[in-house]
Amino acid sequence: MFVDTHVHFYDQWLLPDAEAAIQRALDEGVGKMIQADIDSHERPLMWEIGDRHRGVLFQMAGLYPGSVGEDWKQEMDMVMESVRVHEGRIVAIGEIGLDYHEGKEFSREQKEALRVQFELAAKLNLPVNIHLRDAWEDFFEVLEDCSHLGLRGNLHCFSGSLESYRRANRYGDFSVGIGGVITFKNSRLAQTVSAIPLEKILLETDAPYLAPAPHRGSRNESSYIPLIARAVAEAKGTGVDRIEEVTTQNAEKLFGI
Numbered sequence: 001m002f003v004d005t006h007v008h009f010y011d012q013w014l015l016p017d018a019e020a021a022i023q024r025a026l027d028e029g030v031g032k033m034i035q036a037d038i039d040s041h042e043r044p045l046m047w048e049i050g051d052r053h054r055g056v057l058f059q060m061a062g063l064y065p066g067s068v069g070e071d072w073k074q075e076m077d078m079v080m081e082s083v084r085v086h087e088g089r090i091v092a093i094g095e096i097g098l099d100y101h102e103g104k105e106f107s108r109e110q111k112e113a114l115r116v117q118f119e120l121a122a123k124l125n126l127p128v129n130i131h132l133r134d135a136w137e138d139f140f141e142v143l144e145d146c147s148h149l150g151l152r153g154n155l156h157c158f159s160g161s162l163e164s165y166r167r168a169n170r171y172g173d174f175s176v177g178i179g180g181v182i183t184f185k186n187s188r189l190a191q192t193v194s195a196i197p198l199e200k201i202l203l204e205t206d207a208p209y210l211a212p213a214p215h216r217g218s219r220n221e222s223s224y225i226p227l228i229a230r231a232v233a234e235a236k237g238t239g240v241d242r243i244e245e246v247t248t249q250n251a252e253k254l255f256g257i
């Protein structure tokens with residue numbers, strides 16, 4: 001059995017086909033899927049689908065950096081409310097992090113929201129699911145400030161260098177979430193993955209985004225996880241069976257699922 005450690009079935013692109021996509025994933029041996037939380041607008045739908053598939057779908061709680069704006073404190077209150085309402089059923093605080101791709105207008109607020117959510121994860125003894133884009137240096141700054149929290153989690157959609165993976169692990173216990181990017185031609189990720197211990201690797205789609213080859217550019221879904229596993233197996237010079245076994249163990253242990 002495979003685990004998809006990062007997916008959004010409630011996304012408008014995937015939602016109309018979510019039930020069929022969940023079935024296709026199960027048919028391909030993807031037995032557990034973890035939905036990353038974004039913000040208060042998407043959260044009710046995420047739980048509606050999640051509640052229909054208990055034991056198969058698992059949910060996070062968190063405020064996505066791209067959703068951090070002037071109202072971020074109200075959004076944080078709603079994250080706290082979700083934590084209260086779904087007590088014992090939240091598997092991670094995520095996806096949280098920093099994203100400066102659309103600009104740095106709210107960089108100060110994003111860093112503050114990240115810090116608050118790191119503290120929340122530590123308080124609840126939950127892992128964190130990190131989203132990072134064009135913001136590594138500021139991320140390390142916040143992470144260093146929070147190194148006393150004993151954080152654990154994963155760097156979702158990892159495409160960084162071996163050095164950035166190692167640096168994150170100086171301040172906490174971090175795995176990497178490997179997705180469709182590893183299947184792209186000219187991707188340097190395979191080389192980086194070959195040097196990261198298999199015990200620190202998780203599989204994910206980030207569906208509906210970032211579909212692996214040969215579906216690149218079209219809508220992604222959890223049933224493509226075996227394509228990603230095959231690329232990881234190639235990078236590690238081992239069989240898909242071993243990738244399936246170890247990455248599933250890793251996910252079950254980290255998220256307690």
Ligand SMILES: [Zn+2]
Nearest residue numbers: 006036095206
């Ligand atoms: Zn995501």
